[in-house]
Amino acid sequence: MKPNFSWACTNIDNLKKKYNLDKYIVLFPFCSAHLQIKKWPYYNELIELIKKKYNDKFKIVVAPGPSEINDAKDIDAISLLDGEKILDISQLSSLIKESSFVIANDTGPAHMAAHLNAKGLTLFGKHTTAFKVSIERENFKAVQVDDLNKLSATKVFERLSSSIS
Secondary structure: OOOOOHHHOOOOHHHHHHOOOOOEEEEEOOOOHHHHHHOOOOHHHHHHHHHHHHOOOOEEEEOOOOOOHHHHOOOOOEEOOEOOEOOOHHHHHHHHHOOOEEEEEOOHHHHHHHHOOOOEEEEEOOOOOOOOOOOOOOOEEEEEOOOHHHOOHHHHHHHHHHHHO
């Protein structure tokens, strides 16, 4: 029961060159409009902590979906698009697989990251459990809390720092 989603990857060298991506952390701060309970509210605070500790070692990027492009402007990260279009599933797969780390709400890209053997964390509130959806893998772990609003950026940063070093 260890799916491997690597077959979905494609070459994204042009995209990485356009955005000057070498080492980067991908954030997935969005969720379905009808599932706002899954949304962790402290991504910008986390970004501040990352930049403070790592300076320019990692670029911080988001890959918004079609309904998230405007919301991405509120996140202090590079919003990756392919021209004017969102990344397709193969580009998104490669972006995740080639990243240094992924932090995501419980969304499709989090599950992709788990099955691409990406290093990262997914953030779970009370809507379900990480165990129930079988998301944890060797490199991809979950943080499970009762209330995502009470999960501090510092706690998430500590988990990122201990995994990325």
